[in-house]
Amino acid sequence: MSLARACACTHGLTHMWHSLVCSRAPPARPPAGSRSAPRGARGQRRAGPPFQFLQVQKAGSKGSVGLIRLQRPQALNALCEGLMAELRRALDAFEADAQVGAIVITGSDKAFAAGADIKEMQGKSFQQCYGGAFLAGWDRVATVRKPTIAAVNGYAVSVPVSLRALCRVPHARGRDSWRSPPAVPITPSPGAGGTQRLTRAVGKSLAMEMVLTGERISAAEAKAAGLVSKVFPVDKLLDAAISCAEKIASNSKLVVAMAKESVNAAFETTLAEGNRTEKRLFYATFATDDRKEGMTAFVEKRKANFTDS
Ligand SMILES: CC/C=C/CC(=O)SCCNC(=O)CCNC(=O)[C@H](O)C(C)(C)COP(=O)(O)OP(=O)(O)OC[C@H]1O[C@@H](n2cnc3c(N)ncnc32)[C@H](O)[C@@H]1OP(=O)(O)O
Numbered sequence: 001m002s003l004a005r006a007c008a009c010t011h012g013l014t015h016m017w018h019s020l021v022c023s024r025a026p027p028a029r030p031p032a033g034s035r036s037a038p039r040g041a042r043g044q045r046r047a048g049p050p051f052q053f054l055q056v057q058k059a060g061s062k063g064s065v066g067l068i069r070l071q072r073p074q075a076l077n078a079l080c081e082g083l084m085a086e087l088r089r090a091l092d093a094f095e096a097d098a099q100v101g102a103i104v105i106t107g108s109d110k111a112f113a114a115g116a117d118i119k120e121m122q123g124k125s126f127q128q129c130y131g132g133a134f135l136a137g138w139d140r141v142a143t144v145r146k147p148t149i150a151a152v153n154g155y156a157v158s159v160p161v162s163l164r165a166l167c168r169v170p171h172a173r174g175r176d177s178w179r180s181p182p183a184v185p186i187t188p189s190p191g192a193g194g195t196q197r198l199t200r201a202v203g204k205s206l207a208m209e210m211v212l213t214g215e216r217i218s219a220a221e222a223k224a225a226g227l228v229s230k231v232f233p234v235d236k237l238l239d240a241a242i243s244c245a246e247k248i249a250s251n252s253k254l255v256v257a258m259a260k261e262s263v264n265a266a267f268e269t270t271l272a273e274g275n276r277t278e279k280r281l282f283y284a285t286f287a288t289d290d291r292k293e294g295m296t297a298f299v300e301k302r303k304a305n306f307t308d309s
Contacts, residue, residue, distance in 0.1 A: 084137070153238075
């Protein structure tokens with residue numbers, strides 16, 4: 001089966017990215033901490049105990065990119081509670097790290113993620129879902145203030161499609177790995193924002209078809225529908241996502257966060273409310289040193305030196 005690889009990033013992504021397409025089998029990726037770890041990697045970053053389901057490290061020539069790789073190969077990165085808890089912990093750590101200006105989330109060569117963990121959900125009762133606040137905290141990706149890029153390699157089923165929609169700038173690779181929440185075959189209704197975020201991202205017609213049939217779409221279709229911003233050849237995907245993240249990280253982190261918030265307002269509020277949010281944030285940039293530095297640097301025809309203040 002051909003695989004699609006995509007990457008999503010945010011200058012805004014609930015959201016994250018841009019995309020290219022490839023159709024050949026992906027090369028194996030080196031294990032965490034190996035010498036041939038992703039370009040510019042600066043070693044594992046751990047806040048608390050070691051990660052079981054993730055590789056977490058800094059990447060980019062200046063270590064300004066937080067790189068999170070989902071790593072649960074035996075279940076094609078299905079999103080079990082343990083993985084999601086680790087993802088929140090990794091995101092919290094990068095959010096608090098002043099060196100990190102953008103975050104890339106990627107998967108393995110075969111799968112970005114195969115959706116929520118069906119085996120974990122299979123025996124759950126209503127009481128356990130409601131009483132145990134199942135899915136609480138799953139929207140952490142959407143609430144991260146730093147731009148997030150989803151480098152989607154391999155299968156992206158259900159929740160990961162929503163996850164991508166959360167990471168505004170998707171980059172994709174491959175031919176046919178995007179699949180909507182399989183509402184009909186497996187669950188009565190996608191439950192982690194799949195019907196909402198997907199619909200806002202690609203429109204009602206395609207979202208309805210994807211949700212009701214559970215059929216996959218290709219990376220090229222995902223790009224045409226606006227689900228990803230770029231599609232890359234297999235061997236270029238991660239470097240492209242990291243480069244995009246580095247570029248974002250080289251800007252004022254303060255102003256980038258405001259820009260992301262402003263774009264997200266277009267996704268989550270009315271036009272009038274979004275315009276008000278944009279205006280307030282635009283005015284607020286005039287209180288920052290980085291706004292002054294950026295405009296002064298332009299007038300003086302030199303490179304801006306942002307201080308994130
Ligand atoms: C939280 C609220 C939202 C809910 C909506 C959802 O997200 S429901 C889950 C949606 N996901 C799916 O429907 C995908 C299910 N998986 C597949 O259809 C296939 O695995 C695949 C992605 C098409 C890949 O097929 P392939 O033949 O290549 O691999 P296998 O099927 O053999 O899978 C390998 C092992 O991975 C396990 N696995 C795959 N997906 C999940 C999953 N979502 N949850 C739990 N486990 C999963 C699979 O069971 C295999 O493990 P074994 O131990 O070998 O059985």
